[in-house]
Amino acid sequence: MMDPFYLILIGGAMLASWLVSNTLRRRFAEYSQSQTGVTGAQIAERMLRAFGINDVRIVSVPGQxxxxxxxxxxxxxxxxxxYYGANVAAAAVAAHECGHAVQHAQAYAALRLRSALVPMVSIASRMVQIVLLIGLILAASGSVIVLGIGIVLFAMTTLFSVVTLPVEFDASRRALAWLGQSQALGGLDQRKAKNALFWAAMTYVVAALASLGQLLYYVFRFMNARR
Ligand SMILES: [Zn+2]
Structure with a gap:
């Protein structure tokens, strides 16, 4: 189980995810200094109204x-x-979350698929680690059935993180399009908002790639054990 290949894979994924979240945090700190005079809550309010969405509430939640x-x-x-921040980072995030509300209102296909996967994936993710662990132990003595079940469960969680990508990119695309056309932000601020949302999306890309890498690793172990 403590295969060097697996350790390199996990180490690489952790490094990539650390680099991305570090860059994201730095960019957000920087863009939080660019004042806009409009709070994230006001941006969200305006964007929802622009899309004719009246049944979605905007609420403030604790945490970062x-x-x-x-x-x-x-x-x-x-x-x-x-919610309270009147800066580019706040505007970008507020508009992105409203992008999801617009996807929901317009029954965007990738969001529907993602929502449909939620119940199955939450069950799968609860038992996947233990099933894979038992599967790898049994595979060493030639029985690959449990490992196969573990791979199917893991594949569900991988599918979920892959389907998340178009949902996230599309929400940012809708957010930036609206921010640009409503002139909520100036030209330079628009570029900053785009950059902030790019790094936010990269965290999902890294997570999906790490999940795909692990899936391939387990498939590889499965093929080897069957031989
Ligand atoms: Zn999102």
Whole structure:
């Protein structure tokens, strides 16, 4: 199990994720200094109204980077820094979360698929590690069935992180399009917002790649054990 190849894979994924989250944190700190005069909550309000969405509430939630759209409660949840912040970083995040609300209102296919996967993936992710562990132990003595089940469970979680990518990129695309056309931000601030959302999306890219890498690793172990 403590295969050197696996350690390199996990180490590489951890390094990439550390680099991305570090860059993201630095860019957000920098863009939080660019004042806009409009709070994230006001940006969200304006964007939802522009899309004719009247049944989504904008609420402030505790914590940092806790911003998310809740499709069940129909709430755009903004962290306090974003809700009250009148700067480019806050505007970018607020508009991105509203991008998810617009996806929901327009029944965007990738979001529907992602939501449909949630119940299955939450069960899979709860048992995947233990099943894989037992699977690898049994595979050493020639029985690969449990490892095969573990791979199917892991593949579900990988599929989920891959389907998340178009959802996240599309929400940012909608956010930037609206910020540009509504002239909520000036030209330079628009470029900063684009950069902030790019690094935010990169965290999902790294997570999806790490998941794909691990999946391939388990498939490789499975093929080897069968021989
Ligand atoms: Zn998002």
């Amino acid at each position: 980077l806790t911003d998310h759209y809740d499709p069940l409660k129909k709430t755009v949840n903004l962290s306090q820094d974003v």
